[in-house]
Amino acid sequence: NAGVTQTPKFQVLKTGQSMTLQCAQDMNHEYMSWYRQDPGMGLRLIHYSVGAGITDQGEVPNGYNVSRSTTEDFPLRLLSAAPSQTSVYFCASFSQGDTGELFFGEGSRLTVL
Amino acid sequence: RKEVEQDPGPFNVPEGATVAFNCTYSNSASQSFFWYRQDCRKEPKLLMSVYSSGNEDGRFTAQLNRASQYISLLIRDSKLSDSATYLCVVNGGSGNTGKLIFGQGTTLQVKP
Numbered sequence: 001n002a003g004v005t006q007t008p009k010f011q012v013l014k015t016g017q018s019m020t021l022q023c024a025q026d027m028n029h030e031y032m033s034w035y036r037q038d039p040g041m042g043l044r045l046i047h048y049s050v051g052a053g054i055t056d057q058g059e060v061p062n063g064y065n066v067s068r069s070t071t072e073d074f075p076l077r078l079l080s081a082a083p084s085q086t087s088v089y090f091c092a093s094f095s096q097g098d099t100g101e102l103f104f105g106e107g108s109r110l111t112v113l
Numbered sequence: 114r115k116e117v118e119q120d121p122g123p124f125n126v127p128e129g130a131t132v133a134f135n136c137t138y139s140n141s142a143s144q145s146f147f148w149y150r151q152d153c154r155k156e157p158k159l160l161m162s163v164y165s166s167g168n169e170d171g172r173f174t175a176q177l178n179r180a181s182q183y184i185s186l187l188i189r190d191s192k193l194s195d196s197a198t199y200l201c202v203v204n205g206g207s208g209n210t211g212k213l214i215f216g217q218g219t220t221l222q223v224k225p
Contacts, residue, residue: 031211040121042200042217043157050211058212059116090156096210100145102202104156 002026006091006105013081013112021076021108023091029103031094032074033058034066036087037107043090049074081112116140117203119216127224130191134219136184136201145204146177148186150197151218157200160186191223 033048045058049068146163163175198218205212
């Protein structure tokens with residue numbers, strides 16, 4: 001089982017560039033989320049989705065867009081990257097029918113210059 | 114105020130010590146509670162869920178106090194391998210079960 005797959009693992013952008021972080025899960029989980037983690041800040045929820053076609057904002061949504069056209073995929077888009085978006089990004093999924101355990105991808109380290 | 118708050122530590126304890134972490138949450142409608150463990154530069158992993166009556170898994174005991182909106186994690190007989198960051202996680206309530214909010218984490222360093 002692949003679980004949750006995130007790409008790319010590392011990315012360097014210039015201010016103003018756009019990019020998409022990809023996330024795919026093969027566990028048929030309804031719920032998917034994107035978090036960012038900065039030193040001393042823990043994980044902060046950016047956006048989440050409770051099923052295909054349904055997304056909602058988390059704690060820090062500004063500067064990010066998401067869509068959920070399929071159960072498997074939940075891409076995160078940065079439309080105009082800023083240095084404040086330098087962070088480690090984690091995608092996660094879970095099934096409410098189970099324990100609610102989040103399954104995480106390995107993380108994507110993004111640097112915006 | 115953050116929805117989920119933890120003392121960031123660090124907690125430096127000797128092997129064999131008992132250590133307790135606390136977590137408070139602001140949403141009284143929250144229904145699901147978890148403790149996660151994160152090793153340096155790795156993704157978080159579920160340590161244990163927290164049930165209303167309290168629950169134990171080996172050396173780890175989790176407690177929930179709904180009235181005070183407070184969760185705790187007790188680690189007995191600390192091992193060197195327990196060194197990690199412990200994250201408290203709370204959901205957004207019955208209408209918001211897909212929204213899982215993390216505390217900032219508490220760092221534990223167990224020393225020989």
